[in-house]
Amino acid sequence: MTPRELVGIAEVPGGPPLRLFRRGKDFMIVLERNELMSTRMSGSEVALGTLACQRLVGRPAPRLLIGGYGMGFTLRAVLGLVGKDADVVVAELVPGIIEWARGPMADLTDGCLDDPRVALEMGDVGDIIRRQTGGYDAILLDVDNGPDGLTRPANDSIYTVRGLEAAWRALRPGGILAVWSAAPDPVFARRLGSVGFSVDEVRVKARDNGKGATHIIWFARRD
Template identity: 40%
Template sequence: MIPFRNLAETRTPDGARFSLHEHDGEYFLKLNGRQLMGSNSTVSELLLADLACKFRCPVERPTVLIGGLGLGFSLRRVLEINGPHVLAQVSELLPEVVAWNREFLQNLNGKFLDDRRVEVLTRDVFDCIKNGAGQYDAILLDVDNGPTSFVQAKNSRIYSGKGLAMIRRALRPGGRVAFWSAEPEPLFLTSLSRAGFQAEEFEAKSHERAKRAAHRIYVGEVS
C-alpha cells in the first residue's frame, strides 16, 4: 500500500491542525486529520463555480470573489468560463495555503495564482464582503463544510441574517452567490429567501462515478 505523505502543516486561528498530504499522485487537505477536500473528487468544486457564474445576462468584465483557495479547482473553473476580462479575487485566510499552492501544487492549479486575472487576498472573506458593497458579480463560498458546520467558529456570521444581508449588498444587480455544503441544509434555503435572494438548491456529486449526490450547493441571486 502506498503511504500518505505529509507535505506541510499549519494551525488555523482556532488552533486546529490544517495539513496538506499527497497519496499516489493525488493531493488532500485535512483539518485535525479529517479530510476536507481532495484532488480526486472535484466535481462539486467545479459546479460551485459554474452555478455562481451562471448569469442571466452576459457580463463583459465580471468581478468574482472566491472565498477559500483550497486546491484551486474553483479558481481554475472561474477563469475558464469567464474569459480574458474576468477579475478573480481569491480570499484565503491562511497564507500557508497560498504558499502550498505555489510550492507543492504548481502543476495542479497553483500556476493560476500568477494569472494576470487573479488577485490573491490573504484575509478573511467576511471582511472582503463587508467592505465590498456593489463590487461583485459573483461570490463563491467554500470555506466550511456547510452553513452549520464551520472550519472556524466565527464563520457562523457569514450565514447569519446580517451576513447574508452583507453578501446581498456586495453583489451587483443580477449577481449570484453560491455556497458549498457537504450535506443538505434545507433551512438555509429559507434563510437565503428571507434575505431577499432568489434561492435554489442543487445536488452535487463528489466525483463523476459517485452513485449519489451527497453534497449540496445553495445559490442566491439578486434580482
C-alpha cells in the same frame, strides 16, 4: 496500499491546524480526522465555479469573489469560462494553503494564482464582503464545511442573517451568491430567502465522474 505521507502543516487563525498529505499522485487536506478536500474528489468544487459562471452569461467584464482557495478547483473552473476582461478576487485566510499551492501542489495549481485576471487577498472573506457595496457580479463561498462550520467558529458568521445581508449588499443587481455545502441545510436555505434572495438548490456529486457523496450548492440571486 500506498502509504500516506505528511507533506506540511498550516496554522489556521482561530482554529486547529490543517495537514496536507500525499498518497501517490493524490493530495488530501485534513483537519484532525476529517478529510476536508482531496484531488480525488473535485467535482462539486468545479461545479461551484462552472454553474456560477453559467448564471453570469452576457455580463460584460464580470467581477467575482471566491471565498476559500482550497485546492484551486473552483478558481480554475472560473478562469476557463470567463473572458479576458473578468476580474476575479480570491480570498484565502490560511497562508499555508497558498504556500502549498505554490510549492508541493504547483503542478495542480498550473499558474492560476498568477493569471492577470486574479487578485489574491489574504484574510477573512467576510471582512472583504462587508467592505463592498454593489461591487461583485458573483460571490462564491467554499468556506469551511458550508453553513455547518467545522474549521473555525468564526466562519459561522458568514452564514448568519447579518452575514447574508452583507453579501446581498456586496452584489450588483442580479448578482449571484453561490454557497457550497457538504450536506443539505433547510434552515439555511430558508435564511437565504428571508434576506431577499431567490434561491436555487443544486445537488452535485463529489467526484467529477458523477460518483461519490452528494454535495449541495445554493445559487442565491439578488433580484
